[in-house]
Amino acid sequence: MSVFLLLLAFCADRIFGTSGEAIASSCVQHPTLPDGTVVPIEETLDGYVSLPQCEAIGLVAVYPLKCENGAWYGFTPTKVDADTVHFCVLPEDPVVQSTAEYNLHDLQLFWDRVARENEPVSVGCPSDALGCFKFDEFDQQYNRESEVEFLGFPLDNPSALEYDFHVDKNMREFTFGNGLEGMIMEYGSKVFAVLNADGVQGLRLEIHPCAIGAECEYFLYRAQTQFQAQSLGKVVEDLQSHNRLIEKENDAEGRALQERTDQLVQERLANVPENRRQLSSTKYISVTFLYDPSVTSDGEAWFAAATAIRGFNNALRGRDFLHRAVFNALASMFGRFELLLNAVQPTTRGALRNARSGTCGESPSPPILGVCVREHNNLPARFRSTKPHCLIPQGKLTGSAVGCANKVRGVSEMGHGSTSYIIRHELGHQMNADHDNECRCKVAIFGFCIDTECNLMYPSVGNTYENFFTVGSFRTMSQHAQGL
Numbered sequence: 103m104s105v106f107l108l109l110l111a112f113c114a115d116r117i118f119g120t121s122g123e124a125i126a127s128s129c130v131q132h133p134t135l136p137d138g139t140v141v142p143i144e145e146t147l148d149g150y151v152s153l154p155q156c157e158a159i160g161l162v163a164v165y166p167l168k169c170e171n172g173a174w175y176g177f178t179p180t181k182v183d184a185d186t187v188h189f190c191v192l193p194e195d196p197v198v199q200s201t202a203e204y205n206l207h208d209l210q211l212f213w214d215r216v217a218r219e220n221e222p223v224s225v226g227c228p229s230d231a232l233g234c235f236k237f238d239e240f241d242q243q244y245n246r247e248s249e250v251e252f253l254g255f256p257l258d259n260p261s262a263l264e265y266d267f268h269v270d271k272n273m274r275e276f277t278f279g280n281g282l283e284g285m286i287m288e289y290g291s292k293v294f295a296v297l298n299a300d301g302v303q304g305l306r307l308e309i310h311p312c313a314i315g316a317e318c319e320y321f322l323y324r325a326q327t328q329f330q331a332q333s334l335g336k337v338v339e340d341l342q343s344h345n346r347l348i349e350k351e352n353d354a355e356g357r358a359l360q361e362r363t364d365q366l367v368q369e370r371l372a373n374v375p376e377n378r379r380q381l382s383s384t385k386y387i388s389v390t391f392l393y394d395p396s397v398t399s400d401g402e403a404w405f406a407a408a409t410a411i412r413g414f415n416n417a418l419r420g421r422d423f424l425h426r427a428v429f430n431a432l433a434s435m436f437g438r439f440e441l442l443l444n445a446v447q448p449t450t451r452g453a454l455r456n457a458r459s460g461t462c463g464e465s466p467s468p469p470i471l472g473v474c475v476r477e478h479n480n481l482p483a484r485f486r487s488t489k490p491h492c493l494i495p496q497g498k499l500t501g502s503a504v505g506c507a508n509k510v511r512g513v514s515e516m517g518h519g520s521t522s523y524i525i526r527h528e529l530g531h532q533m534n535a536d537h538d539n540e541c542r543c544k545v546a547i548f549g550f551c552i553d554t555e556c557n558l559m560y561p562s563v564g565n566t567y568e569n570f571f572t573v574g575s576f577r578t579m580s581q582h583a584q585g586l
């Protein structure tokens with residue numbers, strides 16, 4: 103037996119808060135152009151890249167700048183002081199035509215206006231939000247029937263709400279401003295929405311219904327998209343639980359779960375006959391999310407669950423032409439799989455809130471993982487899934503860990519700007535994927551890479567995180583799925 107079969111992967115995914123003392127250094131001074139003009143830019147952590155706000159002085163940004171040891175640098179093509187680089191140019195400059203991509207200007211104005219005209223909201227906002235405001239005008243401004251605009255933003259292509267059987271909700275994905283991503287989820291009579299979901303230039307906005315009892319209908323917040331990341335994933339030997347795992351996967355309960363999942367897919371597809379063809383050869387792996395109703399609302403849990411499952415399944419399609427080709431070849435070898443959101447269920451009141459904290463990756467494993475499985479086992483059979491995942495309050499994992507998982511179970515902390523990515527990463531572990539350090543160049547200037555993007559199984563959450571799986575992760579997960 104391979105030694106790898108004796109290992110059980112645990113993971114500790116860590117970020118340092120941006121309000122705390124853990125931050126080493128950042129660039130707080132604004133950079134200047136060669137003629138001495140000061141250009142605003144948002145405060146940026148050491149080692150990260152930002153785009154100067156050239157539009158504030160009537161110009162257009164053509165180079166991002168990198169913060170190193172508290173100072174700004176450009177790359178043209180060698181590293182030089184920012185004040186020797188023409189990083190802002192006139193709008194008619196030919197270089198603009200090749201570098202201008204997104205139109206973030208209107209989104210920035212929208213955020214500035216809502217923030218200026220509305221009261222701040224504190225209840226229900228993520229702990230690391232960069233501002234959170236009452237947004238009751240959303241009810242009037244949102245036109246459910248319009249396929250060409252959203253809140254006045256013209257869409258790049260028409261889009262409509264559609265039933266997604268993977269998550270059992272009406273969802274709508276669209277792009278605006280030359281490719282900025284947006285998403286809408288209907289939850290009962292309420293709506294959740296995300297604008298600039300990828301956080302291009304750090305401006306990701308979310309619209310959520312206010313908590314029950316709060317004096318508002320909706321709030322708008324700006325999500326934290328910049329994190330200082332630290333890599334601390336771990337693998338520990340845990341022969342005993344590994345054996346239990348193997349038994350569980352092959353036992354009658356595992357087969358019953360898979361049969362119920364297949365039945366569930368049939369039931370949901372009965373509502374959308376035109377989708378029946380998609381069934382052909384895909385294997386669906388069911389996921390049940392649990393949340394503690396004393397700390398998390400059902401709507402927030404649903405939204406986190408649905409966006410994570412959709413993001414995960416999108417990543418399974420491959421990130422570019424090459425990935426798609428390799429993924430398709432692997433899928434024809436092992437069979438294709440996708441995740442299916444079976445249920446989002448409350449735990450016993452206080453069960454997750456009252457769990458003791460523990461260290462991910464050490465033995466014994468954090469108590470919250472045990473609580474998660476126990477609460478899942480207490481659910482009625484139809485709500486139980488092959489992969490249970492608990493949405494936990496912050497502080498149940500020691501240190502700066504924000505998620506923890508093995509093949510059987512996983513937990514992710516709610517209330518981070520990156521919660522949806524944390525869940526996708528932990529679900530990757532639950533599908534047997536290990537950590538993978540592969541990153542690619544995202545922004546290159548004259549052949550120099552100044553900003554990277556890393557895959558979902560990268561061992562930490564940072565602002566280099568992108569929604570894709572590596573070929574290695576895809577292969578491991580596909581094989582695991584066929585054995586379920």
Ligand SMILES: [Zn+2]
Binds near residue numbers: 113527
């Ligand atoms: Zn991990």
